[in-house]
Amino acid sequence: MSSYSQVERLRRRVELYEELAVLENAEKYGKKARGARQKLENARAALPSTGLTLPEGVVLDVQGLCMYFGGVKAVDGLTFQVKKGEIFGLIGPNGAGKTTVFNCITQFYKPTAGTLHFENKSGQVVDLNREKVHDVILQGIVRNFQNVEVIRELSVLDNLLVAGHRQYTSNLVQQALHLPILRKEERAVRERAMKVLDFMGLTAYRDWYAFGLPYGVLKKIEIARTLMCEPQLIILDEPAAGLNDTETAELSRLIRRIREEYRCTILLVEHDMGLVMDICDTVCAISFGKLLAIGTPEQVQADKDVQAAYLGGDGEV
Amino acid sequence: MTTQKKNPVRDLMRNPLAQILLFTAVMALLQILSSAGLISSSFVYALGNTMIYAVIAIGFCLLLGYSGLASLGTAGFIGLGAYAAFYVIQEFGLPYTVAFLVTLAVSIVIGVVVGFISLRIEGIYLAILTLGLAEIIRNLLMVIKSTVKIDLSNVKLFGIQIGDREAYFLVLVTLAVLMWLLSNLINSPTGRAMLAMKNSTSAAQAMGISLMKYRLLAFVISTVFAAIGGLLYMMFVRNMTTATSTLLTLSTSLNILGAVIIGGAKSPWGTTFGVFIIYGIQSMFLSKIPFFVKNPAFITMVTGVLIILVVMFFPGGFAQIFAQFTGWVRAKLRKGAAA
Incomplete structure (x- = not known):
C-alpha cells in the first residue's frame, strides 16, 4: 500500500533527476532517474x-x-456537477453559503453530509x-481567498515558492545542510515560478515584499500562486x-487565458454579475444553502427563483 | 544607479557561512587575547555565558519569528539538558559525546510529546501551558537533585582535556554550527513554510503545508536548542543549585523572549545581538555599577524599558535598526558620489 502523497513525491524526484540528466551529468542522474522511476x-x-x-x-x-x-444550515443538500475545462460560476446573495461550499471542497470544513468526488491530475477519481x-493540493485543487491571504513577510517570488512547497523532495537534513540536491531543486522550482510570474505580468515585482503592494497586485499574486501547482481545478473566491x-x-481576459494555457477547470464565486455572465459556461445560483437554478448564464438570469432571491420578491416578479 | 559595481567584499559578507566564520574568529580572538592577559578573564567568562544564551535564543527565534508561536517553557527544557549532562557525565562517567546524544534524544522525545499535546492551542494559551510545564519540570528536577555539579578533571573530548578555555571554544563552535544549520533551514522551503504559517494559516494549508508538522518541527528544534544550552551551561559553569538559581525559572524564559524581540525575531544575528544586550550588558557593565549591585531588580527594569522602546519604535528589533542604518549610510554615500 502506498499513499498518493508518496506517489507525487516520487514523481517530482523522477522529474528532477531527468531534468538534471539533461542539464548536467547524463550518466549519474540518468541512472538515478531510472531507479526513481x-x-x-x-x-x-x-x-x-x-x-x-x-x-x-x-x-x-x-x-x-x-x-x-x-443549528445554522449553511449548505443544505446541494448537488451539482462541474464539467472538465469549463468556467463554472457559483452565485447567490450574501450569506448564501458560497464560500462554505468552497471550504468544503478544499476540506477546510469537513462536510456534515454529502459526497465530493473529484478526478485528480492522474485521472483517478478520489473522495x-x-x-x-x-x-488536497496534491490532487490538483488550488484556491485563493476572499480576503487576500498573501504572505506579506515574503517577496513575491518567495510567495510562489511557498505555493510550490509540495514540489520539493529534499528532506530536513538535506535542507539544514543546504546539500547540492536542495539547491538544484530550488533552481528548478524557481524557474517554474519565473514562468508563472512572466505569464501573470508580475516579473517587475519579483523581489518586492508583498507587504505594501497595491491590492490589485496582491490579487494577482494569489492567482499566480494557484498556477504554480499544476492545477486541475482552480477555485477563485x-x-x-x-x-x-x-x-x-483584464481579469476576465486573464481567467480565459489561464483556462487555455493551463487546460484546467475554474470554479468561481463572484458578485460582479457582468463578469460572471461574460465568462462562465455554467452558472449555479444558490440561496440559504439550497440550489435555486443551474444552467447557462441566460437560463439562470431568466429564472424566477433567482430573481426573487436577489430582488427580495415572492417568486412572482 | 550610476555605479552598480560588483562589490566582492559586500557579497562575501552577505554569505551566512562567511558571517559565521567571522563571528567565530572574533570570539576566538577575544579568548586568545584574554589568555595573553590583555583582556580580563571575567569579560571572556561573561562572553561565554552570553553565547550559551545565544544558542537558546536562536532556537527560540525560529519558534517565535518564523512559526509565530510564543512559548514560555524555555527554562524547563534548559533544565533537561543540564540534568542530562550531569547524570551522563558525572554519575555514569560517560564522555561528552554521549551526553550530547542523550540530550538530543531526550529533548526530541520531550519536545514531540509536549508539542503534540500543546500545539493544538495557540497564542496566549500556548504560552501559559508551556509556562506551567516548565515549572513542573523545574520542581521535578529540584526534587530529584537539588544541586548538580560536574567535575571536568577527567572529561575529554576528542582526546583533549576540557578546561575553562576548551569549554569556551566548545560553546563557540556549538553556537557557530547551530547558527549555520539554522540559517540554512530558514533559507529553505522549511523556513518559508513556517513564515507562511505565521502569516496566514489558511493560505499555508491551501498551499499544502501541514500546520501540525511545521509547528511541531519548530517546537522540537527550539526545545533541542534550549536543551543543548543547558548542556553547555553545565560544561561551562559546571554547577547549579536549582532552588536558588534563576536559570530554570520564568525569568530566563522571559529574558530569552525579550532578547529575541529586541534583536529582531526573524534574524538569528539580531537575536544574538539581543542576547548580548540583555545578558551581556547585565554581566559586563550593569553588574559593575554599585547601584545595580545593591538593587538587582532594577536590572530587569532596564531590560523591560528596552523591550518597550524597541517594540514601540522598531518592531523589527535591532535587525531592523541595523538595516535602516546601513540603508541610510548607503543613500548618503550615493548622494556624495553623485555630487
Whole structure:
C-alpha cells in the first residue's frame, strides 16, 4: 500500500533527476532517474483503488452536500456537477453559503453530509472527504481567498515558492545542510515560478515584499500562486472584489487565458454579475444553502427563483 | 544607479557561512587575547555565558519569528539538558559525546510529546501551558537533585582535556554550527513554510503545508536548542543549585523572549545581538555599577524599558535598526558620489 502523497513525491524526484540528466551529468542522474522511476511505478501499482467513477467529462461531482454549524444550515443538500475545462460560476446573495461550499471542497470544513468526488491530475477519481486539508493540493485543487491571504513577510517570488512547497523532495537534513540536491531543486522550482510570474505580468515585482503592494497586485499574486501547482481545478473566491472596471475586464481576459494555457477547470464565486455572465459556461445560483437554478448564464438570469432571491420578491416578479 | 559595481567584499559578507566564520574568529580572538592577559578573564567568562544564551535564543527565534508561536517553557527544557549532562557525565562517567546524544534524544522525545499535546492551542494559551510545564519540570528536577555539579578533571573530548578555555571554544563552535544549520533551514522551503504559517494559516494549508508538522518541527528544534544550552551551561559553569538559581525559572524564559524581540525575531544575528544586550550588558557593565549591585531588580527594569522602546519604535528589533542604518549610510554615500 502506498499513499498518493508518496506517489507525487516520487514523481517530482523522477522529474528532477531527468531534468538534471539533461542539464548536467547524463550518466549519474540518468541512472538515478531510472531507479526513481522504478520506485514510482511500484508505488503507483501499490496505490489502493478508490473504485469510484465519474460520468464522462465531469471533473467534480458534489452530491447532497450539507454543512451545518450548530443549528445554522449553511449548505443544505446541494448537488451539482462541474464539467472538465469549463468556467463554472457559483452565485447567490450574501450569506448564501458560497464560500462554505468552497471550504468544503478544499476540506477546510469537513462536510456534515454529502459526497465530493473529484478526478485528480492522474485521472483517478478520489473522495475528497478522505483527504487532509493540506493534501488536497496534491490532487490538483488550488484556491485563493476572499480576503487576500498573501504572505506579506515574503517577496513575491518567495510567495510562489511557498505555493510550490509540495514540489520539493529534499528532506530536513538535506535542507539544514543546504546539500547540492536542495539547491538544484530550488533552481528548478524557481524557474517554474519565473514562468508563472512572466505569464501573470508580475516579473517587475519579483523581489518586492508583498507587504505594501497595491491590492490589485496582491490579487494577482494569489492567482499566480494557484498556477504554480499544476492545477486541475482552480477555485477563485471573489477574484474581482475590490477591482475597478478596467481591472475587472483584464481579469476576465486573464481567467480565459489561464483556462487555455493551463487546460484546467475554474470554479468561481463572484458578485460582479457582468463578469460572471461574460465568462462562465455554467452558472449555479444558490440561496440559504439550497440550489435555486443551474444552467447557462441566460437560463439562470431568466429564472424566477433567482430573481426573487436577489430582488427580495415572492417568486412572482 | 550610476555605479552598480560588483562589490566582492559586500557579497562575501552577505554569505551566512562567511558571517559565521567571522563571528567565530572574533570570539576566538577575544579568548586568545584574554589568555595573553590583555583582556580580563571575567569579560571572556561573561562572553561565554552570553553565547550559551545565544544558542537558546536562536532556537527560540525560529519558534517565535518564523512559526509565530510564543512559548514560555524555555527554562524547563534548559533544565533537561543540564540534568542530562550531569547524570551522563558525572554519575555514569560517560564522555561528552554521549551526553550530547542523550540530550538530543531526550529533548526530541520531550519536545514531540509536549508539542503534540500543546500545539493544538495557540497564542496566549500556548504560552501559559508551556509556562506551567516548565515549572513542573523545574520542581521535578529540584526534587530529584537539588544541586548538580560536574567535575571536568577527567572529561575529554576528542582526546583533549576540557578546561575553562576548551569549554569556551566548545560553546563557540556549538553556537557557530547551530547558527549555520539554522540559517540554512530558514533559507529553505522549511523556513518559508513556517513564515507562511505565521502569516496566514489558511493560505499555508491551501498551499499544502501541514500546520501540525511545521509547528511541531519548530517546537522540537527550539526545545533541542534550549536543551543543548543547558548542556553547555553545565560544561561551562559546571554547577547549579536549582532552588536558588534563576536559570530554570520564568525569568530566563522571559529574558530569552525579550532578547529575541529586541534583536529582531526573524534574524538569528539580531537575536544574538539581543542576547548580548540583555545578558551581556547585565554581566559586563550593569553588574559593575554599585547601584545595580545593591538593587538587582532594577536590572530587569532596564531590560523591560528596552523591550518597550524597541517594540514601540522598531518592531523589527535591532535587525531592523541595523538595516535602516546601513540603508541610510548607503543613500548618503550615493548622494556624495553623485555630487
